[in-house]
Amino acid sequence: MNRLNGGIGTGSSRDGASIQVQNEPTIQSAAAWVLRTGVTLSALLMLIGLTLSFMHHPINVQRMQSIFFNYHPSAILASIVAGEGRGFIDLGIMVLAFTPVMRVAASMVIFAIVDRDWFYTLVTLGVLVMTLISLFLLS
Amino acid sequence: MIDWSAIGWMAALSAASLAGGIVGAISGLGGGIVIVPVLTIFFHIPIQQAIAISLVSIIAVSSGAGSVYVKEHITNVRAAMFLELATASGAIIGAALVSRYLNAQVLSILFGIALLASLIPIVVRFGEELPQNVQNDRLARFLKLDGSYFDKNLGREIDYKAGRVPPAMAIMFIAGVLASLLGIGAGVLKVLGLEMALRLPTRVATATSNFMIGVTAIAAAGIYMHRGNLVMPYVVAPAAIFVLLGAIIGTKIIERMSNTAIRKFFALLLGIIGVEMLIKGMSM
Numbered sequence: 078m079n080r081l082n083g084g085i086g087t088g089s090s091r092d093g094a095s096i097q098v099q100n101e102p103t104i105q106s107a108a109a110w111v112l113r114t115g116v117t118l119s120a121l122l123m124l125i126g127l128t129l130s131f132m133h134h135p136i137n138v139q140r141m142q143s144i145f146f147n148y149h150p151s152a153i154l155a156s157i158v159a160g161e162g163r164g165f166i167d168l169g170i171m172v173l174a175f176t177p178v179m180r181v182a183a184s185m186v187i188f189a190i191v192d193r194d195w196f197y198t199l200v201t202l203g204v205l206v207m208t209l210i211s212l213f214l215l216s
Numbered sequence: 217m218i219d220w221s222a223i224g225w226m227a228a229l230s231a232a233s234l235a236g237g238i239v240g241a242i243s244g245l246g247g248g249i250v251i252v253p254v255l256t257i258f259f260h261i262p263i264q265q266a267i268a269i270s271l272v273s274i275i276a277v278s279s280g281a282g283s284v285y286v287k288e289h290i291t292n293v294r295a296a297m298f299l300e301l302a303t304a305s306g307a308i309i310g311a312a313l314v315s316r317y318l319n320a321q322v323l324s325i326l327f328g329i330a331l332l333a334s335l336i337p338i339v340v341r342f343g344e345e346l347p348q349n350v351q352n353d354r355l356a357r358f359l360k361l362d363g364s365y366f367d368k369n370l371g372r373e374i375d376y377k378a379g380r381v382p383p384a385m386a387i388m389f390i391a392g393v394l395a396s397l398l399g400i401g402a403g404v405l406k407v408l409g410l411e412m413a414l415r416l417p418t419r420v421a422t423a424t425s426n427f428m429i430g431v432t433a434i435a436a437a438g439i440y441m442h443r444g445n446l447v448m449p450y451v452v453a454p455a456a457i458f459v460l461l462g463a464i465i466g467t468k469i470i471e472r473m474s475n476t477a478i479r480k481f482f483a484l485l486l487g488i489i490g491v492e493m494l495i496k497g498m499s500m
Contacts, residue, residue, distance in 0.1 A: 104293055105286050112283035116276065120460055123453040130450070138225045141450035142261065166449040170272060173456060174437060176279045177430035184297065200297050207304035208431055211311060211396070212438035 104187045111183045115176030122169030130162030146170060178212075181205045229259065229451065230458040236273065237462020241281035242470050243482050244422030245403035246274035246429045247459060249489060261451065268446040271437040273459045274403075278430030280463040285423035290365045292420055295378065295410070296427045298359055302385040303406075303428065306392020307435045323397060324497030331490035334408050338483045345475050346374060347415045355381040356414075365420060368471045376417050384413035395432045403429045404489055407482060418475040422482065 130136055147153050147167045156164025185201035188194050232254040240247025248270040255266035285291045352362055361378035387409035391402040403425050410421035470478065 102289075105289060105291075108293060109283045109287040112279045112286065116279045116283065116460060119276075120457050123457055126449075127453050135222070136450065137222050141222065141225070142259075142448060144448060144450055146447035146449050146452070163449060166453045170447065170449065170452055170456075173272065173275055173279070174434060177275060177434050180279070180282075181297075181300075181431060184293070197294065197297060200301055204297060204300045204304055204431065207301075207308055208435055211304070211307050211435035 103191050104184055107183050107187045108180050111180045112176060115172060115179060119169040119173035119176070122165050122172060126162040126165030126167075126169060128162065129160065129165060133160075133162065178205070178208060181208065225259075226454050230454050232258070233273065233455040233458035234462040234465075237277055237280075237459035237464075238466040238469065239462075239485070240274070240277040240403075240459070241426065241463040241466025242422065242473070242478065243403075243485050244407045244425035244429075245482075245485060246426070246433065247277050247462075248274055248403075249485060251455065251459070255451075259451075261448075265446050265448060268437070269448065269452050269455055271433045272447065272452050273455050274433040275430050275437065276456045276459045277463045278426055278428075278433065280460040281423075281467050282427045282430065284464065284467040285426060288365070289363075290420055290423040291427045292361065292363050292378075292416060292424045293427070294359060294363075295361045295414065295416070296424050298361070299384060299388045299406075299409070300428055300431055302388035303392035303395070303432050304435065306389040306394075307396040307432060308392075310393035310396035320398065321497050321500040323394070324493045324500070327394060327398075328490050328493030328495075328497060331404060331486055331493065334412070335483060335486055335490070337412055338479060338486070342480065342483075343476060345370075346417055347376065350377045350379045350415045352377045353380055361414070363420075365417075367417075367419070369474055374417060376420065377415075379415040380413050384409045387413060392432065395436055402432065404486055406432075408486075411479075418478045418482070419470060419473075422470075422478060 144163065147156070147164075148171070150171075153164050153167045153171065157168060158164075181201055181204050185198055185205060188201055189198040233251065236247035236250035236254070239245070239250050248267075251270040251273050252263075252266045255261040255269060256263055261269070282291065286293065356362065356378040359378075359381065361381070362376060363378075364373055364375040366372070367374045387405055391405035391409070394405065395402040406425035406428055407421050410416050410424050411418060414421075416424065473481075
């Protein structure tokens with residue numbers, strides 16, 4: 078039973094090194110996919126936002142340095158619905174900021190479901206929890 | 217009606233961001249070293265806001281270049297994940313506790329001295345293309361930190377081992393503390409830990425650091441984002457887009473560089489950051 082569950086106490090023989098090597102591409106391609114998707118989506122949103130802003134109301138340097146980021150999802154949504162470029166840019170920043178978090182979460186899922194590597198599943202869970210703590214609790 | 221001053225301003229910002237992205241992707245430092253001084257000196261943006269914008273840019277470089285390095289198997293994902301534990305706990309402890317007992321001035325000076333001192337082991341190994349005589353330590357074997365990648369510059373598959381894990385963890389922990397205290401990504405300590413303690417090949421070290429700094433930066437960026445008024449969308453958007461482009465270009469340039477060339481480039485930036493930290497500490 079321990080052997081099937083990868084429980085504690087069995088020898089080093091249960092660590093099939095060849096299986097790990099075979100599974101490695103999965104974790105790599107999942108992480109790469111999440112990063113590429115997040116980055117592409119956020120760049121597109123920012124590009125749309127900048128284009129809209131310049132089309133609707135030519136903005137000047139002073140205004141560019143005096144407008145600040147909205148982090149309330151409802152305010153961002155309202156701005157997008159109103160067709161303001163600004164809302165798209167803020168959403169793009171949001172998507173970008175959460176891309177590394179999504180990358181950690183995706184790696185955790187692959188470590189758990191595909192690799193069945195419980196040690197690294199715990200490691201990634203630890204990183205995820207600590208990142209969220211510093212993101213939401215410490216500020 | 218076109219406001220040409222705004223267009224020119226944006227073009228200059230884009231060029232600086234492009235350079236930051238290239239430097240960041242090659243060195244594994246994220247590019248704050250270029251972006252923060254440019255924003256404060258040439259764009260007259262206050263330092264706190266420049267750091268917030270640079271943190272968002274670091275996330276862009278880390279993710280953009282990371283998607284390429286991870287796909288090409290240059291990043292050591294296991295080493296990054298395991299050492300992120302040390303960085304993340306350092307960041308939390310830094311934010312929660314240490315700021316009460318350590319002041320930023322002492323910290324900047326110590327950091328500067330530590331960086332300049334770490335130039336010595338790097339310069340000693342200037343000519344070393346690949347790490348020699350590295351033995352997996354027991355922890356590295358348990359963590360499966362050894363690996364292989366295809367070196368496009370050398371034209372062959374490189375197998376490598378990973379050395380001393382505990383000192384690497386200690387360095388990553390300090391990197392986390394500094395990141396939350398000084399608001400920097402502390403990529404420079406990550407590359408040092410990966411190359412000097414773990415003894416990974418240089419391009420594996422910079423790619424793995426690049427992968428890690430996104431998570432460190434998000435923690436620091438969260439603090440800034442909650443203060444809301446520190447991030448300027450119209451500065452961040454062009455910066456992030458061009459930093460991304462630069463990062464992708466950087467991943468192409470590094471293919472043609474030898475490990476020794478990457479290490480020399482890193483040593484140059486290390487020296488600059490070290491002196492910068494000393495000056496910053498002494499002028500506080």
